[in-house]
Amino acid sequence: MRAPLSWIRDFTPIEAPPSEIADALNQLGLEVDDVDAPGAEIHDVVAARIVQVVPHPDADKIRLADIEFGGGRALRVVCGAPNIAAGMVVPFAQVGAMLPGDFRITKRKIRGVVSEGMLCSSRELGLGDDHDGILVLPDDTELGADVRDVLGLHDVVFELSITPNRPDAMGIVGVARDLAAHFGLPFALPTAPAIELVDRIGDVSVVVDAPERCPRLVARVATVVMGESPAWMQQRLRLAGMRPISNVVDVTNYVMLERCRPLHAFDLDRLAGRGIVVRVATDGERMTTLDGVERTLDGGDLVICDGERSPQAIAGIMGGRDSEVDASTTKILLESAYFEPAGISRSSKRLGLRSEASARFERGVDPNGAAAGADRALELLAEVAGAVADPATIDRYPRPVARERVTVRSARVNAILGTDLTAAEVRGLVEPLGIETEGSDPFIAACPTDRPDLAREIDVIEEVARRVGLQHIRRTVASAPAGSVGRLSEAQRERRLVADVLVGAGFCEAMSMPLISPADLEHVGLTADATVEVANPLRAEESILRPSVRPGLLRAVAGNAARGEPDVALFELGTVFGPPRSGDLLPDERTMLGAVIAGTVRRAPREPDRAVHVGDAVDVVHALVAALRLADLAIEAVAVPGLHASRSARILVDGADIGAVGEVAPEVLARLDLVGPAATLELDVGALCAGRRRPNRFVPISSFPPVNFDLAFVVADDVAAAEIAATVRAAAGDLLERVELFDEFRSDALGPGRRSVAFALRCRAHDRTLTDTEIAPLRTAVIDAVVAAHDAILRG
Amino acid sequence: MSARPLIDRSSDAVGTALRAIADATDLDALRAAERRIDDEFAAIKREIKSVDAADRSAVGQALGTAQAQARAAADARRGELEATAGAARLAGERLDLTAVGAEYRRGHLHPVTQVWRELEDIFCGLGYEVHGGPEVEDDWHNFEALNFPPGHPARAMQDTLYVNLGEPEQVLLRTHTSPVQIRLMESQPPPIYAVMPGRTFRRDTPDARHSPVFHQIECLVVDRGITMGDLMGTIEVFFRALFGDVEARFLPSFFPFTEPSAELGVSCPFCSRSGCRTCSHTGWIELGGCGMVDPNVFAAVGLDAEEWSGFAFGFGIDRIPLLRNEIDSLQTLLWDNDVRFLRQF
């Protein structure tokens, strides 16, 4: 919404400087995006008449215009705009002139021809983004006149971003009323004369078939003389960001901008059946709107039809072509209606068609302003289009809307705002906003019907807050009740712990898009069968919700490798989505920890670099077990999709599958253009943290010396070292302090499918020095147990 | 035999010893010299028997002094030679310490996570709890209970991504963290002092300032006697904890789930309000929205708006590292995962 200051001053005598007005508008909640002084940056641009247009000798799209601009001055300029013609009056920037954007006009050679200045479009003058070529000024403009005077550019325009609850501020009048209240100035809106109500105007009839969608419709009839609107009206429309079209259309736009009162003028002679019918559209019905597009309607749309029920406008959104006013129009039917906002919003959204009118109707215009708005339009039409209006008015308004009567308690105002206002002060604050009050405390606030946002006590309290000014309300601090403690929950603390473990292991936290495509999954060897689909994705790459963080992490690794950083360790803690569990509406959301380590582990110069090993990912699992003190986490060899078939495993916590670890499958690496090995893990953090824990109790430290010995066994390849260690632990009993795998190898001597695993055992007692006589049977028991349980052979 | 010849022999032996010790250039030579000296002193000692008994003690004394003198000289020389040898050994073990260590590849929390934790910690310090909720929501929690009736124009302010579950447009990717407010009020009675950080979604084309997926934090307080003054004061306290010596600014605005509502801004912490590029030369940075919980929201969760009042505010988390660390684009911050970026913070 662009509000020119001069227009605001039509309704309140505001004299404050523009910066102060802008501050006031912000404090009132009418957010100022920009204060535009369009003329401030324009110098030496004058009105000039094009005498003749001749072709450029060396260019097709560029022409030469001979112009005169008063006092016998004449020049030749080069111009690329297609719309120029001899006789037009246009803005001419002389050599040395200034245009917005600190743009100084110089004498320039364009394709070999010198241009003594430039003809200007409205965009070049800072008047909106109109690309329709050179701005055409009224024919009677005095040549040589400063365009700032011609176009009213000495004005200041406030560019406001109006929240959806304030339709009234989509009109100059609403803005002026707020400002008048703020500055304590009078505010006056001329009252409309009493209207003469009739059922028909001559042979013109109005039928409203859908009163629930069109609670009010006012129709007036007038004869008009079509033409251009006067300069002052064109100036204001331009400043407000609209393009002048014709006097009749300009007047409807003018009233819309001034009163938030969209109107539509039909060419009465083109309305078959000499009248209008408002009805809901039928499914599949078609009509061509003013913009030349044929629209297919459905039963949710509201149409204004001619007397023969043929659609002439999509109600509240856009008029139709057939009954549009044009130069031949002599008689108009002016329609001023109130349409139910939600219906307009739905239709506008469904049709993808938004207009200045629909933006206002969907917020809710004043139903009681319909007749006065039509009256204001006819008053202006009389002035600018020689209109003679039939004094009769047709008004279909079966259920007049009354002011909302809201009970307001000063105690409640103060309880919500933290203020200390009396009821009289509250009334004094809201009355300048057009709210009528009755009674003392509580009092009744009768709210103006152009403020559909005022229907409850809290709505009036918000008005009080705006009037008091939020910066004047004393700031206090709400503190949590005594005895309550603010802290993270255990789950939140453990989530941080998990991240900290990864950071401690040298991983960088990544964030990858949770919206992916099925192809992303297939790319990394996962299937896309049980995923949640996005119904209206903006891009195909974002069409499903990720069931795994692995695709995103691997994509990040590939991206880094492509940028010359192949050696990375990344992790992500993020939500993944599965289909709802039975009976649920919402997807099954889980927080997953994913990690990938790829490329080379840099150790040079003191040790040789080494390639990343799947064990680097397994180390992370062990670090998590230690940090969370998990009692039962098992690594179970199994081929995991997307991972190396014999270098991958499921992770079991208390026997339940909570994720996987392994080396990324070679074909996946190839698809990602990755050279080096990559190891990855993905764990369900909730399930991980739900695992049974080892007690966090102190284990006494023995002061007696340990007995250390090693045992090496030859076992089959598929016997897991972790299982042998478990057997060792069980057989050795309490004296065993530690068992560690320290060597593993295969050799021809051991034979195919077999390998040697060597463990270092440390035994220690808390109360004595262990002797050989105690250790010898323990050692034998351990050997016997491993041999028996795993078909192992003791080496050497 | 008189004492004299042996006494003279002792002092000769000392003289010879001192020269030999001084001439020893390494520990082996010193040890050889010491052996020769010991042999000479042993020989002298053997001769003492042939000296007159009365003079023996004088010879013994002279011999003792000579031996002590030689031993002291040998010890001193040994010290010197050992020091030289040690220094030579260390010199041979030289390592260039500027060459043995590489840039340490420590792990990094994402800059967003770092701010996220800081925000949680500030609110925990104020006595608040931290809560979360599902990222895929139903229409009730994301819109309807928050006073966005169907067809309400405010819904159009939020371009929503829907998922193919339930009825059409019933299940969606939450457009804000506010649905967690509803879940919290549905699940526990007031008083509530809580913050709700989380991931949010809009149907948006990604560019330097927009992302279809981003992060927000929401704050909800519901208690008896909570006022707009409490809202503004609490936000200001929070801003000071986050940004230092700043002021909070409130401009009336509109959100369906709060009334009165306000835009919430902070005085530019980078230029102390004198105007800079970060604040677009306005001295203020708009961060989010806030307001008093709308009575319709209380009604939706079955709370009596006459008994309870409350406030809520929310803002984007991603904005904070963008501002603080002068990161040029949301894409760099969020989805590129460029390690050259991640390793900087």
Ligand SMILES: [Zn+2]
């Ligand atoms: Zn600044």
